[in-house]
Amino acid sequence: MKENGFETIYNEYFKRVYAFLSKMCPDPFLCEEMTQETFYQAFKSFHRYDGSCEMFTWLAAVAKNTYFKYLRKNRIHTVDIDLVPDGDGGEFDPARVIQRQMTGEAVKKAVSSLPKKYRDVVVLRIYAELSFSDIGKSLNISENSAKVIFFRAKKMLKEALQDEYKL
Numbered sequence: 001m002k003e004n005g006f007e008t009i010y011n012e013y014f015k016r017v018y019a020f021l022s023k024m025c026p027d028p029f030l031c032e033e034m035t036q037e038t039f040y041q042a043f044k045s046f047h048r049y050d051g052s053c054e055m056f057t058w059l060a061a062v063a064k065n066t067y068f069k070y071l072r073k074n075r076i077h078t079v080d081i082d083l084v085p086d087g088d089g090g091e092f093d094p095a096r097v098i099q100r101q102m103t104g105e106a107v108k109k110a111v112s113s114l115p116k117k118y119r120d121v122v123v124l125r126i127y128a129e130l131s132f133s134d135i136g137k138s139l140n141i142s143e144n145s146a147k148v149i150f151f152r153a154k155k156m157l158k159e160a161l162q163d164e165y166k167l
Helices: 003-022 029-042 056-073 096-112 116-128 132-139 143-165
Strands: none
Touching: 003 029, 003 056, 029 056, 029 143, 056 096, 056 116, 056 132, 096 116, 096 143, 132 143
């Protein structure tokens, strides 16, 4: 592929890849670095992109793998995935703010404890907002398998959170 062709891809998808990574990575500087590394890895392996999925689907898979490789290399065992919005959400009641933060931490812990295949599907579905078809293509599984894994992951998360809060 010509460099100016890849530059077009970079310009078109940079913000979306950065947004995807920022949902997993709370550090904006690290997120920027991971986004750059994602495009570097994508450029190096572009010959493997066969067009069977959308470009963003492929880039999201590269980004996910790049980030998880960084976590393994730096021996960071928890993935900072935040399924609950950060901040106080306009709340002025300190008890509610603390409760929201505690809930967010419990969700992060539950997601990071999921088996890899479940965590991957959750990340791609919620943060990359990929269809089950695209998730299947990205992870080399069927669309139906992606749906089943996501359903099971949600059930696992619900059970983990119920145990955490003794509901």
